[in-house]
Amino acid sequence: MKKIEGFDNPPVVLDDEHITIILNDLIEHHGYDFRGYSRSSLTRRIYRLMSLDKYASFSEFRFRLKYDAGFLNRFVEEITVNVTEMFRDPTFYQTLRRDILPLLATKPLIRIWHAGCSTGEEVYSMAILLQEANLLHKSLLYATDLNPAVLNTTREGIYPLTQMKGWSENYILAGGVRDFSSYYTANYDRAKLDSALAERFVLSTHNLVSDRSFNEFQLILCRNVLIYFDKPLQEKVLQLFDDSLESLGFLALGTKETLKFSAVAHKFQQVERDQKIWRKVA
Missing domain, CATH: 3.40.50.150 (Vaccinia Virus protein VP39)
Known part of the structure; x- marks a missing residue:
């Protein structure tokens, strides 16, 4: 497992297979396809969300993402980058x-x-x-x-x-x-x-x-x-x-x-x- 920038001691260690499982769940259960997103950026954002909510296990995080509509909305907001301003550049x-x-x-x-x-x-x-x-x-x-x-x-x-x-x-x-x-x-x-x-x-x-x-x-x-x-x-x-x-x-x-x-x-x-x-x- 390679080190994720900004997360020296993540609450749960994820490997590439875990990320693939999450992406497949999102397609199968919710119709969201993030498979083409940069894997490194995606992984950092998932780590950030898990760290903020202090998940004890991958299975707990996966269950909530699959069945909690409110948490799904929060996940989408965290994964999609919403940084902008008026007349930027x-x-x-x-x-x-x-x-x-x-x-x-x-x-x-x-x-x-x-x-x-x-x-x-x-x-x-x-x-x-x-x-x-x-x-x-x-x-x-x-x-x-x-x-x-x-x-x-x-x-x-x-x-x-x-x-x-x-x-x-x-x-x-x-x-x-x-x-x-x-x-x-x-x-x-x-x-x-x-x-x-x-x-x-x-x-x-x-x-x-x-x-x-x-x-x-x-x-x-x-x-x-x-x-x-x-x-x-x-x-x-x-x-x-x-x-x-x-x-x-x-x-x-x-x-x-x-x-x-x-x-x-x-x-x-x-x-x-x-x-x-x-x-x-x-």
């Missing part, structure tokens, strides 16, 4: 504002897919960009995630007030033209984003591992999700995105992700060298 949003939105503006209806949207911060960021470009009224923002709990957060648009200062700084760096505080209402320690921004959202659960294309989009954003998948699953998801993009549509990935060396790479051209945005040209 401001130069990325500068590029969207300057180079991509003027091209989308020529469309009668703009369809954008945020795949793996997590708690919705980046979807609201896009809605603000579109509103400031006078394009939100003719846009549909499809926000999907495997985890229904994070979609509820997106739907409500309520976030910790302590986040607003950092998000305001990101917004300014991203070329924002208004006072960021005009987009939310503060109430004690929470901030609610303007509900008008969410009127053009279409929220739905969607599993990138097993679900198919459901529309044709001009822009797909899936940032910092593929890094948690193994190579075959990355290829499968990139093929899904290719199938879901109309000709001359755009695909945006995270800073550590790339289309290079993928089976669909020849169909895309990078918009600019410093941004992970590609245009479908074939």
Whole structure:
């Protein structure tokens, strides 16, 4: 058993066979397929959950995961990575504002897919960009995630007030033209984003591992999700995105992700060298 980073003395020692059993149980009993997720990342997160709850044995953990729906939801939340913020990587949003939105503006209806949207911060960021470009009224923002709990957060648009200062700084760096505080209402320690921004959202659960294309989009954003998948699953998801993009549509990935060396790479051209945005040209 190799050492797991951050867990020198784990409460229960798991080997690769244990992880395989858990993955098979998830498919058989709940329909969740995590087999294509990075095994090392998956193992660390399972260890973290077992450590937090102080499980005495693997069989106890397995039984609860199979038969306790509440614990299953917690497991999915722990395994799926939900780390995001508004206007993350401001130069990325500068590029969207300057180079991509003027091209989308020529469309009668703009369809954008945020795949793996997590708690919705980046979807609201896009809605603000579109509103400031006078394009939100003719846009549909499809926000999907495997985890229904994070979609509820997106739907409500309520976030910790302590986040607003950092998000305001990101917004300014991203070329924002208004006072960021005009987009939310503060109430004690929470901030609610303007509900008008969410009127053009279409929220739905969607599993990138097993679900198919459901529309044709001009822009797909899936940032910092593929890094948690193994190579075959990355290829499968990139093929899904290719199938879901109309000709001359755009695909945006995270800073550590790339289309290079993928089976669909020849169909895309990078918009600019410093941004992970590609245009479908074939």
